[in-house]
Amino acid sequence: MNAMTKYYAGTGDHTGSLYAATANPSQVRPELAGHKEIDVCVVGAGFSGLSTALHLVEKGYRVAIIEGARVGWGASGRNGGQIVNGLNASLQKIGRQFGQDTARFVANLVTEGGDIIRERVATYGINCDLKKGNILAAISPADMKELESRQNLWESYGITCQEMVGPEGIREHIGSDMYIGGQIDHKGGHIHPLNLALGEAAAFESLGGVIYEMSPVTSVNTEAQRPVVHTAKGRITCKTLVLCGNAYLGRVVPTLTWRVMPVTTQIMATRPLSDEMARRLLPSDHCVEDIRYIPDYYRLSADKRLLIGGGSVYGGTDDLNIQHKLRRNLYKIFPEMKGIEVEYSWSGNFALSFTRVPQMGRIGQNTYFAHGYSGHGVTGTHTFGRILSEAIDGDLKRFDVFAGLPWYPFPGGRTFRVPYSVIGSWWYGLRDKLGV
Numbered sequence: 001m002n003a004m005t006k007y008y009a010g011t012g013d014h015t016g017s018l019y020a021a022t023a024n025p026s027q028v029r030p031e032l033a034g035h036k037e038i039d040v041c042v043v044g045a046g047f048s049g050l051s052t053a054l055h056l057v058e059k060g061y062r063v064a065i066i067e068g069a070r071v072g073w074g075a076s077g078r079n080g081g082q083i084v085n086g087l088n089a090s091l092q093k094i095g096r097q098f099g100q101d102t103a104r105f106v107a108n109l110v111t112e113g114g115d116i117i118r119e120r121v122a123t124y125g126i127n128c129d130l131k132k133g134n135i136l137a138a139i140s141p142a143d144m145k146e147l148e149s150r151q152n153l154w155e156s157y158g159i160t161c162q163e164m165v166g167p168e169g170i171r172e173h174i175g176s177d178m179y180i181g182g183q184i185d186h187k188g189g190h191i192h193p194l195n196l197a198l199g200e201a202a203a204f205e206s207l208g209g210v211i212y213e214m215s216p217v218t219s220v221n222t223e224a225q226r227p228v229v230h231t232a233k234g235r236i237t238c239k240t241l242v243l244c245g246n247a248y249l250g251r252v253v254p255t256l257t258w259r260v261m262p263v264t265t266q267i268m269a270t271r272p273l274s275d276e277m278a279r280r281l282l283p284s285d286h287c288v289e290d291i292r293y294i295p296d297y298y299r300l301s302a303d304k305r306l307l308i309g310g311g312s313v314y315g316g317t318d319d320l321n322i323q324h325k326l327r328r329n330l331y332k333i334f335p336e337m338k339g340i341e342v343e344y345s346w347s348g349n350f351a352l353s354f355t356r357v358p359q360m361g362r363i364g365q366n367t368y369f370a371h372g373y374s375g376h377g378v379t380g381t382h383t384f385g386r387i388l389s390e391a392i393d394g395d396l397k398r399f400d401v402f403a404g405l406p407w408y409p410f411p412g413g414r415t416f417r418v419p420y421s422v423i424g425s426w427w428y429g430l431r432d433k434l435g436v
Contacts, residue, residue, distance in 0.1 A: 012069035012214045017078055017346040018269040018301065019194035024127060026071065026198045032212035032234040038064045040392065041229055041236045043217055044244035046076035047377060048370050050200040051116070051385020052242050057207045059393055064236060065201075065209065066229060068216035072197030074248045075377060078348035080267060080297045080309045082287045083117060083189040084134055085161075086110045088356035088374035091153055097355065098405055105401050107157035111187050113379025116386060117196065124206075126199030129302040133286030134188020137170065137179045143291050147183045161187040173284045176333050190287040190299045193378065217245075217252050222367040240392050243369040244385075246351045246377075255363055259407055260351040260372040266322040267309035268345035269301065270337070278304040281334055296329045306330075306337070322347060350375050354409065360384055360402040368392065 095103035287299035353372030
């Protein structure tokens, strides 16, 4: 299977985000040149690729990562930085669609990704501003009913790290009149995502792993007994290939191209706030996400900037009015922030699957892939990286469950999947406004 792709990353430098401006020092890694041979080649130095590669090198494998730009260049270095437990698809939806055995299986791993992140930070001394606490906020009675149902369901699976709060309780965490309650996840949290990615890359290299940056993949051969990955200046032959390009894999592997759809989301960061204002807005310093179909999500950075993200542009095109869109949302939550100076704004793509469940599988005998975290990738990528490493090491139990789940294409096919999804988002957006 061979296909070509365009150089998706522009210059390959990190986008003009707060994260890029406050990134920890990191070495510049070489481009792939010439022919290399390795046990495992991982395409993509985001969280999926880094998690898979780090687990494998810890097991003693010789591993190389090929990255088209810089480590963490894509969604892993641009996202909201929230450690949110669970998948985009609810356990209730997974049970309806794939059966209760699958729902119980997923329930056993929905908090695993956060545990892996905390373990990585502690083991390798990664400085990524790790903080505790995540809040799912309710705007309407319907939201509260949904959260209460979620709480009961998760507790039935033995997940007891969450706590429901009403109007008074939510005010202890969020200084806004917008919410009538919410759910506190004590195993949630938030991070500087780019610094987490850079720290994991350094940990991988400290154990003998090799990373090639600025080396966009031009073609792959997944049908050979030993897969081959080609870039502009070199190629790698490997025993096992792992594809973790997610929303930025492009059309290099046509088999995967139409399984997911790139969706753009936007984030902005204010100037640093005073200690008093920061405490007034988010007294407990937890990160927050509401539970609307297209949610707002926000948190405080280490230097007390308010980061807020939201909105979606289906098909992966850039939105030129990031601040205009997000300021409106910010002022609804915190009216006292009107006129606040915004110092950074940026966007990036995540990969959306139609079922909102991440996909994992194998092409041929020796090529694995994982993608489609649908906006919940910070934790999901770390869990899937561990599961991929287990499969490559011979333990297929967890891999086979995900690989066996059916996937569905977006209605409308290649031509109409974007307008179809936009119409769907309008409908659910209307339901959010009506509180139903």
